Amino acid sequence: MSIQVFGVAVSGGVAIGRAVLIASSRVDVAHYYVSEDSTLAEVRRLTDARDAVAAELSSLQRELPPDAPHELSALLDVHMMLLHDDALVVAAAAWIRERHYNAEWALSARLEVLARQFDDMEDAYLRERKADLEQVVERLLTMLETGGRGRQELSRAQARDFVGEEQLVLVAADISPADMLQFKGSVFKGFVTDVGGRTSHTAIVARSMDIPAVVGAREASRLIRQDDWVIIDGEAGIAIVNPSPIVMEEYRFRQRQVEVERARLDRLRHTPAVTLDGQRVDLLANIELPEDAATALAAGAVGVGLFRSEFLFMNRDGALPDEDEQFEAYRDAVIAMQGLPVTIRTIDVGADKPLDRMTAQELRHEHSLNPALGLRAIRWSLSEPSMFRQQLRAMLRASAHGKMRILIPMIAQAREVKLTLEALRRAKEQLDEQGRPYGVVEIGAMIEVPAAAICIEQLLPHFDFVSLGTNDLIQYTLAIDRSDESVADLYDPWHPAVLALVARTIAAARSAGRDVSVCGEMAGDPAFTELLLAMGLRSFSMHPAQIPTIKQRVLRSDIDRLSRVWPSALASADPCAAVRAWQDAATRA
Amino acid sequence: MIRSTLTISNRLGLHARASAKLTKLAGSFKSQVHLARNGRRVNAKSIMGVMMLAAGQGSELELEVEGPDEAEAARSLKALVDDKFGEGS
Numbered sequence: 001m002s003i004q005v006f007g008v009a010v011s012g013g014v015a016i017g018r019a020v021l022i023a024s025s026r027v028d029v030a031h032y033y034v035s036e037d038s039t040l041a042e043v044r045r046l047t048d049a050r051d052a053v054a055a056e057l058s059s060l061q062r063e064l065p066p067d068a069p070h071e072l073s074a075l076l077d078v079h080m081m082l083l084h085d086d087a088l089v090v091a092a093a094a095w096i097r098e099r100h101y102n103a104e105w106a107l108s109a110r111l112e113v114l115a116r117q118f119d120d121m122e123d124a125y126l127r128e129r130k131a132d133l134e135q136v137v138e139r140l141l142t143m144l145e146t147g148g149r150g151r152q153e154l155s156r157a158q159a160r161d162f163v164g165e166e167q168l169v170l171v172a173a174d175i176s177p178a179d180m181l182q183f184k185g186s187v188f189k190g191f192v193t194d195v196g197g198r199t200s201h202t203a204i205v206a207r208s209m210d211i212p213a214v215v216g217a218r219e220a221s222r223l224i225r226q227d228d229w230v231i232i233d234g235e236a237g238i239a240i241v242n243p244s245p246i247v248m249e250e251y252r253f254r255q256r257q258v259e260v261e262r263a264r265l266d267r268l269r270h271t272p273a274v275t276l277d278g279q280r281v282d283l284l285a286n287i288e289l290p291e292d293a294a295t296a297l298a299a300g301a302v303g304v305g306l307f308r309s310e311f312l313f314m315n316r317d318g319a320l321p322d323e324d325e326q327f328e329a330y331r332d333a334v335i336a337m338q339g340l341p342v343t344i345r346t347i348d349v350g351a352d353k354p355l356d357r358m359t360a361q362e363l364r365h366e367h368s369l370n371p372a373l374g375l376r377a378i379r380w381s382l383s384e385p386s387m388f389r390q391q392l393r394a395m396l397r398a399s400a401h402g403k404m405r406i407l408i409p410m411i412a413q414a415r416e417v418k419l420t421l422e423a424l425r426r427a428k429e430q431l432d433e434q435g436r437p438y439g440v441v442e443i444g445a446m447i448e449v450p451a452a453a454i455c456i457e458q459l460l461p462h463f464d465f466v467s468l469g470t471n472d473l474i475q476y477t478l479a480i481d482r483s484d485e486s487v488a489d490l491y492d493p494w495h496p497a498v499l500a501l502v503a504r505t506i507a508a509a510r511s512a513g514r515d516v517s518v519c520g521e522m523a524g525d526p527a528f529t530e531l532l533l534a535m536g537l538r539s540f541s542m543h544p545a546q547i548p549t550i551k552q553r554v555l556r557s558d559i560d561r562l563s564r565v566w567p568s569a570l571a572s573a574d575p576c577a578a579v580r581a582w583q584d585a586a587t588r589a
Numbered sequence: 590m591i592r593s594t595l596t597i598s599n600r601l602g603l604h605a606r607a608s609a610k611l612t613k614l615a616g617s618f619k620s621q622v623h624l625a626r627n628g629r630r631v632n633a634k635s636i637m638g639v640m641m642l643a644a645g646q647g648s649e650l651e652l653e654v655e656g657p658d659e660a661e662a663a664r665s666l667k668a669l670v671d672d673k674f675g676e677g678s
Contacts, residue, residue, distance in 0.1 A: 071606075078605045078636070081612060087637040114637065123645035129605050133637070 002242045005224070007192065007217030009237030010203035014255040015190025015212040016248070017167035019228045019241075021221060022175070029104040029141055039100060043093045046103040049143040050089045054080065056139070075132070079176070082136045087114065089140075104144055111137045128197060135176030169232055171224045175202055190232040192220045192239045214239050268548045269300035275533065276558040283551055284343075284541035286519060290329050293336035295544045300551070303341040305467065305541020306407065306519040307333055309391065310349050323390045330398035337402065343467070343541075344395055345407040345446065346388070348377045372472075372481065377410035382419050392427035399439035406441055407467055412449040417462050444515075448472035453501040460512040467541070468505055470520025474498050493522055494576035503535045503570060510536050517541055529553040531579055534566035590655040591663045595624075599673035602645035605636075607674040612636040614669055620656025622666070633666075 034042045061076045082088065092106040101109065111134065118130035170191040189212070196202050196215030206213040212234030214220075224230060224241050231240040231251045240247060273281045284305030285296030289312075296304055312321050312329050321329070334342050381388040395406050408420055424443065431438055445462075447453050448469030460466070474491060475482060477498050482491045492498070502518070509516035517539035522528045524542030526549050532540070533554070540550060565582050572578035597603055603611070615622040615633040622633040624642060626649070631638030633652075644650055650670075654663045669675070 074606045074609070078609045081609050081636040085635050085637040087635060114641075117641055118643075121643040123602055123643060125601055125604060126640070126643050126645060129640055132605050 002240065002244055002247070003223060005192070005214075005217045005220045005239040005241065007214040007220065007237050007239065008197055008203075009234060010196075010215050011206040011211055011213040012234045013190075013210070013212035013258060014234065014251055015167075015169055015232040016251060016255060017169040017189050017230060019171045019224050019226060019230045020168050020188070021224065021226050022170060022172040029108050030102060031105045032102050033100045034096065034102050036100065039097050042096050042103050045144065046089060046093055046096065046107065046140075049103070049140050050083060052143050053083055053136075053139050056143075057083070078132055079136050079139075082133055083140070088133075088136070104141055107137055107140055107144075124197070131174060131195060131202070132176075134174060135179075138174070138176070169230050171221050171230070173221050190234065192217050192224070192230065192232060194218055194221050265299070265548055268551050269298070271300075271551065271555070273302075273551050273554045275554055276556065277560045279533075279538065279559050281533070281554045282517070282539040283547050283554070284517065284519075284539065285544045285547065286541055287333070287544075290332035290336060292544070293333050293342075297337065297340075299544035299547040301340075301544060301547055303343070303403075304333065304337060305343050305517055305523075305539065307342060307344040308348065309344055310347050313347060313349070320387075323394045326391060326394035327397045330395055330404070331401045334398050334402040334404050339402055341403040341405060343405040343407050343444065344398075345409055346378070346381055346391055346395075348409040349380065372475065378408050378416055378420060379410065382416065382423070385423065388423055389427045389430065392424055393431055393436075396427055396431055396438035396441060397436055399441045400437040402439075404439065404441055405444055405465065407444045407446055409446045409469070410448055410472070411445040411459065412451045414458065417445075417459065421462065446519075447505050448476070448520075450477045450501060453505045456505050456508040457512070460509060460514055463514065465515035465517070466505065466509050468502060468516070468518040468520060468522075470498075470502065470518055470522040473501060473520070477501060493525075493528070494574075494579075496570065496573065496575055499531070499570055499575055502532075506532075506535045506537050515539065524550060526550060526553045527579075530557055530562050530583065531566060531569065531575075533557050533559050534562035590653065591659045593652050593663055593667065595650045595652050595667060595670045597644045597646060597648050597650065597670060599676060600646055602648065603639060603642060605640065607676065608636050608639040610674050611666065611669060612639055614665060615662070618654075618656070618658050618662040618665075620654050620659045620662045622662060623653040625651040625653065 057076055057080050061073060061080075064073055064076075088107075088110060092103070092110045095101050095106040095109065096103060099106075114133060115130050118127055118133070121127040167189050170188045171193075172191070173194045174196065175191060175193055191206070191211065191213050193202065193213075193215045194217060203213065203215050206215075212232045214232055214234060214237050217239060220239060224239070228241050229243060229248070231243050231248070232238075233240065233251070240251075243251070273283050275281065282302050283300070284303045285292070285299065285301035286306040286308070287293060287296055287304050288308050293304065307330075309326070309330075312326060330342075330344055333344070375383060381391070392406070395404065398404055406424075411417060411420070421443075428438065442464035444465040444467055445452065445459055446469045447456065447459075447466050448471075450473065452459060453468075453473065456466070470493065471482075474480070474493055474495070478490065478492065478495055480487050480491045482488050502522070506516050516537065517523075518532060518537060519541035521542075522532070523540040524546035529540075529550055530553070542550060569575050569578040569582055599607065601607070612634060623630055624633045624639065625631070626642045626644055629642060630653075631642060633639060642650065652663060652666060654666075656662070
């Protein structure tokens with residue numbers, strides 16, 4: 001009969017295989033009394049096991065493959081310290097001497113006492129750390145049980161036994177990160193554990209190793225039997241045991257799709273985005289949190305074109321991040337991008353109840369006045385000078401760790417330019433006074449107000465680069481609030497006025513020798529790729545998931561030929577139709 | 590004997606890796622190092638003890654150092670905690 005076991009989704013993808021159950025040795029440890037005269041030998045057995053586990057952990061530590069996630073080494077270290085902590089082995093040895101427990105009993109009894117204290121903790125993250133202790137004890141028990149052969153031998157033997165068989169998934173009460181390391185590159189395609197949560201070390205390591213996994217599936221290791229067929233749906237956090245043929249087929253299909261998609265991404269990832277006529281195009285990623293940098297790199301982004309800093313400020317119950325916390329987030333993103341440029345936008349929210357549990361979208365609905373035309377973005381930052389300088393200082397400090405650029409949203413007036421540059425100068429002075437280092441930072445203006453696009457020549461001398469925020473530019477140019485359903489259909493990126501402003505901005509920036517990119521939705525929409533290339537755009541920033549699609553477009557484009565036809569498209573009253581006709585002609589040619 | 594108060598400010602609190610750093614540092618001094626929180630007093634040279642303090646973000650710990658290098662020990666431990674264990678979150 002097919003059953004489903006629900007757990008916590010921690011690591012995506014689908015794995016299908018036969019279950020291999022690693023029984024927890026703790027469930028069935030032997031309990032017996034040792035005689036008075038053999039307590040010394042029993043203590044010796046325990047300390048020998050400890051030394052053997054220590055040797056095992058150090059050899060794991062030494063043999064860490066270079067691609068192992070860096071958390072692993074730190075975790076092995078923690079396990080080593082727990083192993084040597086007096087509260088464990090020394091305390092268990094005391095019970096062997098005083099109560100004449102056998103080593104396994106003394107150890108598991110000590111574990112229970114310690115585990116109870118963890119269970120009482122209020123902080124969920126700290127409570128999870130009980131797992132580390134359990135894993136260390138598990139290792140000790142296995143060592144005692146195998147008489148010194150240890151876990152490594154055991155799992156190697158188990159893995160060897162299965163080589164050449166069908167694909168396998170691992171089911172266990174818990175798997176320590178160290179064990180997972182051993183399973184890496186082995187036959188196991190995924191795993192299910194009874195305990196754990198999103199923040200358990202096992203989950204963290206699973207994600208970094210990209211293995212489908214479901215944790216916290218409570219009874220899994222009891223419900224699933226050796227050799228059952230198991231589908232692990234790491235996306236949904238479900239393990240399906242002995243699925244029906246239809247379900248199996250469905251998942252095999254999904255698995256193939258994921259593989260095909262991955263292969264496609266992999267092929268494209270390292271392909272440079274160069275047009276048919278040899279022009280290099282930068283495809284950058286828009287991100288919201290430092291952690292997104294990994295996704296950006298995986299998608300083949302050559303930098304971050306837009307890091308929306310406001311996400312750091314949202315949903316915090318009014319407690320805003322201080323300079324250090326901001327600095328750390330910016331620095332993490334800069335470091336994670338491994339030397340590729342990161343463009344961070346200063347905060348883009350506004351109105352009187354700024355950041356408390358609200359998205360920018362909700363903010364717009366919240367107020368009866370028109371907040372899109374109100375105190376937001378740079379206007380808001382300039383009205384909160386000390387907070388603005390705090391953000392600038394945090395950004396500048398992050399620039400000491402890699403290539404970083406600052407982007408100012410919604411600039412439209414000369415006065416704003418002046419005040420912004422003054423704030424930046426002040427922030428630098430403050431850092432100089434504190435003796436804090438910062439790097440060379442380029443500063444850019446986001447062109448999203450029609451006034452800025454129309455007067456672009458006057459803005460350019462003050463900035464190192466500009467970035468077109470097409471979403472807001474369209475909204476302000478056409479006077480359409482896209483979130484208002486009654487007019488949403490009038491939101492038209494193809495409107496000749498919008499295209500004219502975009503073209504004008506790109507041309508002016510290029511002739512002034514300034515970098516220009518588009519970071520609005522237009523950049524990630526393949527329908528616009530050729531038009532933007534023809535207008536002279538060489539830098540596109542988008543959601544990482546869109547990069548492969550746009551890259552394919554770029555690889556097939558011939559800018560030389562496109563540039564000859566695009567002015568006629570722009571002159572048309574219906575540019576969308578004109579571009580489509582031109583694309584059709586291009587495909588036929 | 591030096592007593593002082595430490596405030597845990599990193600996001601994840603005194604979790605395993607942070608506890609490991611703290612324990613190692615404490616263990617590098619000759620002085621006796623104890624930490625107390627909510628009436629629980631532990632030896633800061635034992636990782637288990639430190640983890641058992643269950644000190645999440647924002648919690649305050651009483652630090653007690655006694656021995657030949659107590660000043661240096663108290664200073665270094667405070668620096669480590671204030672630096673959020675060098676993990677930046």
